[in-house]
Amino acid sequence: MTVFACGDPLRGDDSVAPLAVKGLPADVLARADVRLVGALEVEHLTAMPAGTRAVIVDAVVGPPAGTIVEIDLAALGDRAARVVTTSSHQLPLDRVVALAQVLRDEPVKGRFVGVGIESVAIGEALSEAVSAALPSLREAVARAIAALASG
Numbered sequence: 044m045t046v047f048a049c050g051d052p053l054r055g056d057d058s059v060a061p062l063a064v065k066g067l068p069a070d071v072l073a074r075a076d077v078r079l080v081g082a083l084e085v086e087h088l089t090a091m092p093a094g095t096r097a098v099i100v101d102a103v104v105g106p107p108a109g110t111i112v113e114i115d116l117a118a119l120g121d122r123a124a125r126v127v128t129t130s131s132h133q134l135p136l137d138r139v140v141a142l143a144q145v146l147r148d149e150p151v152k153g154r155f156v157g158v159g160i161e162s163v164a165i166g167e168a169l170s171e172a173v174s175a176a177l178p179s180l181r182e183a184v185a186r187a188i189a190a191l192a193s194g
Contacts, residue, residue, distance in 0.1 A: 044074055044075045044076065044095065044096050044097075044098070044188060044191055044192050045075065045076045045077075045078060045091055045095055045096075045097050045098075046064055046075045046076070046077045046078065046097070046098045046099075046100065046184070046188065047078050047080050047083055047087060047097060047098070047099045047100065048060040048061045048063070048064040048077060048078065048079050048080065048100045048101075049080055049081065049082060049083050049099065049100065049101035049102075050081070050101060050102055051081060051163075053165055053166065054163040054164065054165055054167070055160075055161075055162045055163050055164050055165075055166075055167035055168065055169065055170065056102050056108070056160035056161055056162055056163055056167075056169055056170050056173045057102050057160070057163040058169065059102050059158055059160065059169060059173050059176075059177065059180065060100040060101050060102065060157075060180075061079050062169070062177060063100060063177060063180045063181045063184055064077050064079075064100060064181075064184060066177075066181050067181060067184065067185055067188075068185070071184075071185045071188055071189070074188055074189070074192045075098070075188050075192075083099060083101070083136065083139055084139065085134070085139055085142045085143050085146065088139065088140065088143035088147070088151050089143050089146045089147055091147075091151075093147075093149060096152045096153045096191040096192075097116070097151060097152070097153035097154075098153055098154050098155075098156060098184060098187045098188055098191065099116070099136070099153065099154070099155045099156070100155075100156050100157065100180075100184055101136070101155070101157050102157060102158060102160040102163070102173075103157035103158060103159050103160065104159075104160065105159065106159035107159050107172075108159050108160055108161040108170055108172035108173055108176075109158065109159060109172035109173055109175055109176035110158065110159040110176075111156070111157070111158055111176065111179050111180060111183050112155070112156070112157040112158065112159065113154060113155070113156050113157075113183055113187070114154065114155045115153075115154055115155075116140055116150075116151055116152065116153045116154060116155060117150065117152070119136065119137045119140055119155060136155065152191075153187075153191055154187040154190075154191065156180065156183045156184050156187050157180075158173060158176050158177075158179075158180045159172075159173075160173055161173065
């Protein structure tokens with residue numbers, strides 16, 4: 044199991060994914076290889092060993108700030124308009140996952156877990172809404188890890 048925490052710790056709400064995974068309980072962290080990646084790139088997914096499942100955690104533009112967004116990676120293409128991440132700058136998330144699947148010649152199995160954000164201004168702290176949602180995001184990430192690790 045690999046967890047990709049996307050975001051820039053210096054850009055306000057864009058730092059939420061790294062903060063969420065850093066606060067996961069030790070028993071949850073023991074089940075996953077956590078990687079702080081900044082922007083998720085195709086190479087991150089293609090480098091995973093065959094059969095490895097992924098949890099991608101990122102800030103999301105569009106939903107109200109603090110709203111938790113959870114999507115199975117297999118359904119990402121159908122719901123891509125809802126998942127505009129702040130950390131995938133070269134390609135949208137659905138295209139990163141789709142290209143990785145083609146290059147791997149196998150599906151990328153897993154979950155996307157994100158939170159709606161307000162601001163990604165350099166040097167700002169988390170907004171109130173995102174700060175309040177941080178425990179819920181952390182719980183959603185833990186649930187995704189547990190579900191993917193068991194099945």
